[in-house]
Amino acid sequence: MHFDQPLSLESGGVLAGYDIVYETYGTLNAERSNAILVCHALSGSHHAAGYHHADDRKPGWWENMIGPGKVLDSDRFFIVSSNNLGGCYGTTGPATINPDSGRPFGPDFPLLTVRDWVHSQARLADRLGIGTWLAVVGGSLGGMQGLQWAIEYPERVRHVAAIAAAPKLTAQNIAFNEVARQAIRSDPDFHDGRYHDHGTEPRGGLRLARMLGHITYLSDDIMAEKFGRDLREDRISFDFGVEFQVESYLRHQGDSFVGSFDANTYLLMTKVLDYFDPAAATGGDLSAAFRPAMADFMLMSFTSDWRFAPERSREIVKALHDNDLDVSYAEIESSQGHDAFLLQIPQYVDVFSAYVERMEREI
Amino acid sequence: MHFDQPLSLESGGVLAGYDIVYETYGTLNAERSNAILVCHALSGSHHAAGYHHADDRKPGWWENMIGPGKVLDSDRFFIVSSNNLGGCYGTTGPATINPDSGRPFGPDFPLLTVRDWVHSQARLADRLGIGTWLAVVGGSLGGMQGLQWAIEYPERVRHVAAIAAAPKLTAQNIAFNEVARQAIRSDPDFHDGRYHDHGTEPRGGLRLARMLGHITYLSDDIMAEKFGRDLREDRISFDFGVEFQVESYLRHQGDSFVGSFDANTYLLMTKVLDYFDPAAATGGDLSAAFRPAMADFMLMSFTSDWRFAPERSREIVKALHDNDLDVSYAEIESSQGHDAFLLQIPQYVDVFSAYVERMEREI
Numbered sequence: 001m002h003f004d005q006p007l008s009l010e011s012g013g014v015l016a017g018y019d020i021v022y023e024t025y026g027t028l029n030a031e032r033s034n035a036i037l038v039c040h041a042l043s044g045s046h047h048a049a050g051y052h053h054a055d056d057r058k059p060g061w062w063e064n065m066i067g068p069g070k071v072l073d074s075d076r077f078f079i080v081s082s083n084n085l086g087g088c089y090g091t092t093g094p095a096t097i098n099p100d101s102g103r104p105f106g107p108d109f110p111l112l113t114v115r116d117w118v119h120s121q122a123r124l125a126d127r128l129g130i131g132t133w134l135a136v137v138g139g140s141l142g143g144m145q146g147l148q149w150a151i152e153y154p155e156r157v158r159h160v161a162a163i164a165a166a167p168k169l170t171a172q173n174i175a176f177n178e179v180a181r182q183a184i185r186s187d188p189d190f191h192d193g194r195y196h197d198h199g200t201e202p203r204g205g206l207r208l209a210r211m212l213g214h215i216t217y218l219s220d221d222i223m224a225e226k227f228g229r230d231l232r233e234d235r236i237s238f239d240f241g242v243e244f245q246v247e248s249y250l251r252h253q254g255d256s257f258v259g260s261f262d263a264n265t266y267l268l269m270t271k272v273l274d275y276f277d278p279a280a281a282t283g284g285d286l287s288a289a290f291r292p293a294m295a296d297f298m299l300m301s302f303t304s305d306w307r308f309a310p311e312r313s314r315e316i317v318k319a320l321h322d323n324d325l326d327v328s329y330a331e332i333e334s335s336q337g338h339d340a341f342l343l344q345i346p347q348y349v350d351v352f353s354a355y356v357e358r359m360e361r362e363i
Numbered sequence: 364m365h366f367d368q369p370l371s372l373e374s375g376g377v378l379a380g381y382d383i384v385y386e387t388y389g390t391l392n393a394e395r396s397n398a399i400l401v402c403h404a405l406s407g408s409h410h411a412a413g414y415h416h417a418d419d420r421k422p423g424w425w426e427n428m429i430g431p432g433k434v435l436d437s438d439r440f441f442i443v444s445s446n447n448l449g450g451c452y453g454t455t456g457p458a459t460i461n462p463d464s465g466r467p468f469g470p471d472f473p474l475l476t477v478r479d480w481v482h483s484q485a486r487l488a489d490r491l492g493i494g495t496w497l498a499v500v501g502g503s504l505g506g507m508q509g510l511q512w513a514i515e516y517p518e519r520v521r522h523v524a525a526i527a528a529a530p531k532l533t534a535q536n537i538a539f540n541e542v543a544r545q546a547i548r549s550d551p552d553f554h555d556g557r558y559h560d561h562g563t564e565p566r567g568g569l570r571l572a573r574m575l576g577h578i579t580y581l582s583d584d585i586m587a588e589k590f591g592r593d594l595r596e597d598r599i600s601f602d603f604g605v606e607f608q609v610e611s612y613l614r615h616q617g618d619s620f621v622g623s624f625d626a627n628t629y630l631l632m633t634k635v636l637d638y639f640d641p642a643a644a645t646g647g648d649l650s651a652a653f654r655p656a657m658a659d660f661m662l663m664s665f666t667s668d669w670r671f672a673p674e675r676s677r678e679i680v681k682a683l684h685d686n687d688l689d690v691s692y693a694e695i696e697s698s699q700g701h702d703a704f705l706l707q708i709p710q711y712v713d714v715f716s717a718y719v720e721r722m723e724r725e726i
Contacts (some may be wrong), residue, residue, distance in 0.1 A: 172591075175574075
């Protein structure tokens with residue numbers, strides 16, 4: 001969907017016009033009361049469920065949750081999933097051709113915030129004829145968008161489900177993002193972000209960033225369980241090839257990301273994460289930040305998630321309670337780390353389902 | 364000290380001859396019973412205490428512990444600290460000129476193990492006239508050398524103090540090492556390790572490796588305490604310069620490491636860590652691995668150390684107890700993460716001192 005009206009950004013910049021790519025699953029009911037916005041995380045896209053082609057190797061990223069008969073049931077709800085501004089899956093972003101120059105925006109694409117995204121999503125809602133979302137739902141950075149929706153547009157969202165989210169990044173979170181950014185930016189093929197003009201790509205840097213990301217998505221325990229100290233061959237080879245299985249896993253994750261994701265988008269997404277801090281507008285007081293909110297909330301976290309640990313969700317829960325909001329919170333037992341929010345964990349599915357049933361009764 | 368006699372390595376290779384650089388503090392007593400070997404960690408050196416020049420910016424890496432009147436009191440003990448084989452501070456390593464080619468060994472330098480190091484340290488002890496160490500002492504990878512000493516040369520070590528160590532690396536530990544290695548090896552200036560021949564150095568890769576390392580040396584809490592989300596300027600600048608203080612810290616750590624450390628040595632040291640697993644020789648049974656040991660042990664760990672967590676030290680303690688060995692164990696309350704072993708934390712100093720007093724009474 002193309003948007004002509006300029007979008008003012010939190011950075012002070014303006015996006016003159018832009019496209020947003022989105023998918024929908026299910027049908028908007030006559031009352032327009034069954035619409036759910038699904039927000040994606042760092043490297044996600046609008047393609048949240050189903051297959052596009054018979055030969056697709058993988059379905060959308062939240063296939064476990066979205067579809068007929070699933071938690072986010074496309075037989076009952078109208079589910080909208082858009083690729084966020086700055087993305088690289090069709091929505092206007094750094095890899096898009098800048099109409100002013102005829103070349104990709106690259107580093108000229110403005111840095112964004114979760115608030116900017118929510119504003120752009122609100123316009124998408126307008127165009128789709130959705131006055132109020134039944135729910136805004138997402139995991140990780142996706143959950144942060146849900147929280148921001150409740151603050152920005154209190155009357156336009158009835159429920160927020162924020163899973164494995166955090167009220168803001170810690171210094172350690174920012175540190176990991178910074179190493180990922182430095183990996184990309186110090187790659188000689190980065191060319192200050194104008195790699196498209198040079199016919200190159202900072203492949204090595206993006207690969208490292210992704211490898212590092214994957215360490216933080218998994219828990220220590222699940223890594224031990226999946227790989228332990230298992231060797232690829234029977235014995236140590238005393239060289240720098242793949243010796244341990246975990247090395248093979250990381251290299252594979254890095255290699256398969258390169259070529260499918262734009263490095264400037266990766267940089268931008270990590271900055272959006274770093275900048276997220278709704279309490280900054282209220283002098284660091286998270287409870288005050290949520291004062292405008294009117295939605296009901298469901299927060300979920302996973303015991304082994306050390307990227308956005310349960311403690312971080314509990315901070316949000318407390319701030320919501322301080323505003324006498326209706327909050328459900330579940331800490332899901334899982335060894336899967338941050339990645340758990342993408343998986344089909346029975347307790348997680350049960351709790352999520354129960355909440356969605358309740359939402360539906362209120363339609 | 365030069366060694367002519369070839370050293371057979373665990374990899375099957377042989378080191379024809381080599382130099383070991385070492386420092387000593389204090390005087391060996393007439394009975395030769397007061398010698399303590401201090402072993403360094405990943406990026407350490409033989410320079411463990413004191414200053415070499417009046418204009419040195421920093422003292423040796425364990426200045427907090429070694430010196431007159433300190434825990435490892437150079438007025439009472441003869442303390443030996445060597446740079447391990449493969450190092451880059453004077454001991455023979457990848458940056459040393461290979462006499463066969465007249466050029467630096469680079470990638471031709473053999474990969475080593477903690478066992479190889481212990482063998483080379485035993486030869487150093489022979490040459491220094493030290494039949495039995497009063498103690499072998501170290502933190503992190505240094506502690507692992509102490510443990511290996513107790514297994515390899517049970518009659519040559521009376522005490523082992525292993526601080527912030529682990530019986531072997533976890534998959535997550537190996538994963539971090541692997542990302543660091545890939546950062547170095549994918550740097551175009553790496554030239555398959557022959558960067559000396561090209562007059563280059565994989566500076567970008569080594570810088571990333573060090574930045575990443577520093578994240579794992581600090582705890583989440585101490586990072587929050589030191590940097591939080593503090594901005595370098597008053598406000599977010601919406602660019603890729605330093606925005607948060609933690610970014611500044613990491614970049615500084617990375618930059619100051621480059622130029623002072625050899626990248627091939629870094630690769631080698633991470634492999635030594637990955638390979639360490641004394642229980643591999645006994646079918647995974649750590650208790651069986653320690654069966655030869657006769658030393659008394661002191662283990663210490665730090666509550667916020669997530670690189671080598673207290674649980675890992677407790678695994679060692681259990682295995683030592685299974686062999687009816689004399690073991691002291693202290694878990695030190697600290698928010699400083701793995702780095703704590705380098706710091707002057709009162710409880711740590713007290714416990715360490717008390718153990719050293721006891722050692723001395725037994726001389």
